[in-house]
């Protein structure tokens with residue numbers, strides 16, 4: 001038999017997905033796929049969905065196996081060579097604590113969400129892509145746990161990450177974001193996570209974060225980060241395909257999709273506020289400022305994307321100008337939050353040194369010296385008097401994003417932004433117009449939000465006192481508070497001073 | 506403002522031939538070096554030709570191998586056996 | 596606009612988790628000091644409706660008392676708003692009698708005290 005010519009990828013993909021979307025005969029299609037109609041999205045031809053990567057399952061396994069082999073070789077090498085002693089500073093580890101408690105569990109939520117959409121969308125193209133993404137997200141969760149577990153042998157604040165994620169007040173910000181997406185229908189989930197999060201916003205999370213890890217000597221985290229991110233291009237592609245597909249299928253889909261884009265852009269922007277604080281304040285050696293990252297990844301990249309989607313009538317997400325303007329402020333506001341609440345978090349915070357503050361002045365010439373440096377000056381003075389500033393109480397949360405109500409009016413950084421709605425005779429408070437709109441669109445959904453401060457007052461978080469609540473959060477006694485003088489700090493100093501000590505014991 | 510087609514690759518030896526091929530085939534490309542990653546931007550359209558990568562690499566290269574060194578991208582993707590294209594043109 | 600749900604009885608699955616009766620007889624009250632932006636957000640306190648309005652300075656002190664301006668406050672000159680409307684509270688009467696309800700926002704301005712170095716900090 002003459003050898004046949006090797007198949008091209010288009011041909012191979014067509015063969016490997018052929019017939020996977022057969023019409024059922026024993027059961028009605030609508031019974032087999034009960035979830036993909038109630039949201040009001042109209043699909044006329046599922047076969048129009050194209051996966052431009054055309055990645056078949058066999059190639060998928062091959063590439064993923066290769067990535068895993070490489071990653072685990074690095075993780076082993078890092079552990080064997082005591083890589084933890086070569087990071088830039090132990091302050092850096094707080095970035096990993098925030099990541100492991102706030103982001104890794106969301107990888108798991110993404111895994112569950114894409115498993116659901118991979119089962120319940122009836123087209124074959126999206127089902128294959130969603131199932132691959134579901135497996136990717138599980139891999140991300142696992143590799144992140146494995147990588148960071150090495151740091152858990154030495155540093156505080158990492159061991160109870162799963163419980164913390166479900167209970168701790170600031171971690172309800174990412175948790176409620178994914179809970180919201182996963183309790184939506186499959187198409188909204190795809191727009192929320194596939195499009196708004198993966199395509200529009202995920203670069204802002206992973207690229208500067210992992211580059212930051214590289215710059216701060218954390219070889220193992222760079223490796224899991226970029227290994228995860230190499231899956232991200234597929235996820236971004238799925239995200240952009242889903243939006244184009246929905247908009248091409250039926251003109252009635254446009255207003256629904258626009259509302260979802262507006263909602264999930266704003267929710268994502270609020271969530272990424274935590275990343276802004278990490279980039280501008282928590283990385284000992286900085287890669288770029290949050291504002292610069294926003295310029296590159298939202299203004300420039302998002303601008304190109306939305307210009308492309310204009311042909312379908314889709315507009316830039318509502319309040320995107322407010323978001324861009326707020327990028328002058330949010331990292332400073334949120335680090336101020338961490339600084340004064342660190343004693344009730346699983347993270348350490350510290351006073352930025354003079355060099356760091358000068359860097360902030362340079363990166364934020366319009367705002368840092370005018371609005372934020374004076375705060376640090378007051379706190380520095382209080383530290384010098386032995387009265388390090390902590391916020392000694394519980395505070396008001398936004399009912400939508402669940403962040404403390406700390407953000408300011410779009411045109412006035414000296415006034416806190418308060419927005420309010422009335423629903424069935426009750427008050428609801430919001431940090432912004434974006435968060436208020438989200439609530440007003442679906443109040444029946446958000447009235448059941450599990451707001452951490454409300455739950456403490458209702459007696460559902462371990463007891464009435466702060467120590468009761470911290471025990472319920474499963475914080476160890478040395479997990480949070482001021483970095484200087486902490487166990488992590490002392491351990492780090494002991495490593496730095498150990499050059500004359502013998503290593504063998 | 507032009508729409509920017511973009512790709513972000515690992516900063517390592519495996520990605521280097523791909524990066525060199527991009528710079529050769531997209532003469533207006535701009536490069537942003539970051540620790541661990543390199544971002545390459547081109548106005549409107551960015552292409553990666555298999556033939557150019559193979560020439561830089563000195564051996565065969567399957568465009569799907571891009572998955573091993575890819576961090577991020579922007580633009581509508583079209584991939585076949587000879588080329589990867591990221592484009593905002595229609 | 597109502598939620599689009601796959602079931603008709605969506606509300607049965609989705610209880611309100613923030614109703615006054617869930618707070619063991621307390622009101623959840625928000626207290627905010629204008630022009631003192633170094634405090635990350637308004638404080639939240641569980642207060643029974645009979646609490647006299649005059650107890651609020653003491654409640655405020657638990658959080659805001661660390662600020663150098665706090666001890667300089669002349670409480671007789673403080674300007675108050677309740678849920679956006681200016682009020683002249685009677686310190687001897689209760690908060691419940693004076694219109695404070697679950698999740699009311701009480702804001703106070705302290706004339707002449709504009710934060711650390713007058714910078715709204």
Ligand SMILES: [Fe+2]
Pocket residue numbers: 107110136137140228
């Ligand atoms: Fe992921």
Ligand SMILES: [Fe+2]
Pocket residue numbers: 110137198231232235
């Ligand atoms: Fe992803």
Ligand SMILES: [Zn+2]
Pocket residue numbers: 270398399400401402403430431432435
């Ligand atoms: Zn909010």
